[in-house]
Amino acid sequence: MKRKIENLFRKYNVQGISCDSRNLKPGDAFFAIKGEKIDGNRFINEALKTAKIVFTGDSSWKGEKIFYIQDIRLAVAIAAEIIYPHLSVNLVAVTGTNGKTSVVSYIYQILKLLGQEAATIGTIGVNSTIKLEEKFLKELPQSLTTADPITFRKILNELAEKEVSNVIFEASSHGIAQRRLGEIKIKTAGFTSFSQDHLDYHKTMENYLEAKLQLFRENLEEGGEVVINSEILASSYGDGVKNFFAKHRIRYFGIGRNGNIKVKNINSSLTGSKVVFEYNKKEYTFTTNIIGSFQAVNLLIAAKMTANLGFDFDHIVEVLEKVTAVTGRLQRIGFVESEVQVFVDYAHTPDALEKSLWELRNIKAQQGGKLYVVFGCGGDRDPSKRELMGQVACKLADYVVVTDDNPRSENPQKIRLDVLKGAAGAEEIEGREFAIESTIAKLKKNDILLIAGKGHETYQIIGNRTVFFSDIEIAKQILLLKNK
Template sequence: MEKGTTKLRQGWADVEISGLSADSRNIRPGNLFAAIPGAAIDGRRFIDEAIAKGASAILAPPNTHLDASRKKIPLVIEANPRRALAKISARFFNTQPKTTVAITGTNGKTSVAHITQQLWNNLGKKAASLGTLGVVGSCNLNLSKLTTPDPIELHRLLHNLASKGINHLALEASSHGLSQYRLDGVDIQAAVFTNFSRDHLDYHKTMAAYLDAKLRLFRELACDGGTAIAYSGAPEAAIIKAIAKRKRQNYISYGPVSADISVVEKCQTNDGWSATIQAFGKTYPVMLGFAEKFQIHNLLAAIALVHSTGTPLKNIIPKIQTLIGVPGRMQPAGKSIAGGTVYIDYAHTPDALKNALFALRPHITNKLILIFGCGGDRDIGKRAEMGAIACQFADRVIITDDNPRTEDAGAIRRSILKGCINAREISDRREAIENTIAQLECGDGLLIAGKGHETGQIIGNEVLPFSDFEIAKAALGGAP
């Protein structure tokens, strides 16, 4: 909690807390209940229910009052209850991995986190990554479907990871998580900014607000004296460099040749890339085992993270050739009987879709075919834009359903079609995948975009089992 922002009713200062929850349904005797107003529901409506279940204290924003019959219940008034809950969670669970780094940006967060975790593990460190793919590493822990979990769950996970011996963690920092203070209280030694383009305007409303949420990671959460890392090709890199200077942080750029860490030469091979990495004036020849050109920059970000947290470059470079692909990120599903190749990718923003199509084009000797849709209850402005990108950079486009959620799926498809009037529309995603794979010809490349690693499709308020990868594999039959 922040000095000068907290008021404790009735002078209570010594109350035993046995647990934390922002959900009154989960309150147990002795728990603190965080009564936080949300976008749809005001948590203060459930204070009486929480007290009836045995809550020993209430955390709430200003202008929250308890009636006289509740005078024995401590009421903590916090100007920023979300941030206070995160800080309380950090103190309550007490331990977290010794070395934690965070990655933010519109695209690339999962790849950078996954590659960082792999590098650490390959260097003999007990490491994990946490984000869209869940908890990845040498541990078995459950995780919510949010890229950045709520602060109570996050700090519980950090405590559990540390108790299992995980001492290095790469954490995805989503704009929602940053703006809702979910990561406050995490000791972040290094942070990466990958890129910035349109997404989540259904939530942030403006690009300025979206960027401001991303920048919180550097302004407020990355520790003073730590390391700030940014893609040098991003216009926002100058802002991050200035923040790093104010906070006396080390600043590392990656990307084009002029950056601190860059790829100065690269040649595509059958298995990936033969490249030369230049880092702080020294060059290192490497073999990269992934086909996507855009993953090279994600690798450079991961190298910067691992190096900035104490590992010499000469130890990192030999481990690059042992890296494997990231699930649902340009993941090959196989070849059809006729010789067409199928890929699965999570691209669900205009920039990511364009990059994915660009990455595949050099590998396709015939037609580049795209299947995609857009999520419901999300930024509607990007739909026609993604449709236009699809029509411009793919030879054939099939518009289908993604996760329509509570929106009319047909209306979503029509919005996309405004940017791609020549696309074919197949509402059922399974049918779209199976039908298109059956028609692939030799040399064709099919990109199934939008859902990547996901194993469910959200229709209404129900999550139905659905995996692009598994359905594609089944449609490919016994083809290698």
């Protein structure tokens, strides 16, 4: 396929590529992608007015400058590789239902603390130890969990040209399944967690898991290692994952209570965690101000992945205590000395909500008080998880408030009612800001509140409008007024 595309690019002197007919420039090739909502084939005739040539996955199209390629999504990624050919020395990918953003950030911070150049691509955008042009950054989409293949290669190319030697990126199941990574090879990969999400797209958990595993089969370089949370291996999907690794001769390394790196003890409190683990018959201890035993495991996944790039493991452990939490991941709002504690977390799956509430419930047990939670579910996303999230919240929290998240095109009340099916006794409050404000007003000494679902996000999508909204900023303002 690559040779065919290269030959056509040379023949027609193609200088650029696009999947959006509105952004075509003279000299570009247009790739007609049939998506879930928009079919790019509808714009082929319009594209031909500007584009040098057109590629399509629909064989019914005929024309002198129209070329059929069966796997059109992979073709876009390969074309992007031709236009943007440069890559950094070390490429690292992290996949998983939850924890991708944290592990990517932790690897980046570890490398930076070790004096290395590094960059990240993911949910919270592009970060680099080497300054990138403002114009370049402004052109990028707001969220890049796994960017479209053209944007992805453009970023990789820019980072390589800036001589950033280590690039760590999030690999979402959508991005993997849609071949957005193309044929790039990664040095090492992380698999942080696996639980229900995105079934609106993948339909079944088996399909969802296959999308995750595809990353290791298609993009891990020969001899590369997968660093995996040992909870996955111990789950009902564990045997399938192990059989997959054996079949494809993929090396893997477990992190956790029963991992190759064996976590022996995690003592968590409001100020952070003390972690004891064993590796290569040697016991290690480190402290971190990052809250949550699951984040301690994520830190160790990041540590082993960094070691896989050739860095000394003992030196990596020495800098772990300096690694900080990612914005909106069990982030404390206010001060540890405050009478009430408020946390904002990105948890938007049943498993993530359960883990965050368990951590705060255990901390609450040390000091008394009640555990409150405010959360909602996104519209136009897997509706089957809504009732489950309601069940989790009511099982673990003392007081549950169900409100709005990003309703998108769905009726917000309908989404809340879906959650409430599993949340008997919960309070329903329309309007996220009012829900946060009224719940904080209820807090008494030693109470803990978790505001879950949006984390770092600074927007809310209502219908076709995107408005400014930040759980973090709203909670800060309300706590400021409460403490006056």
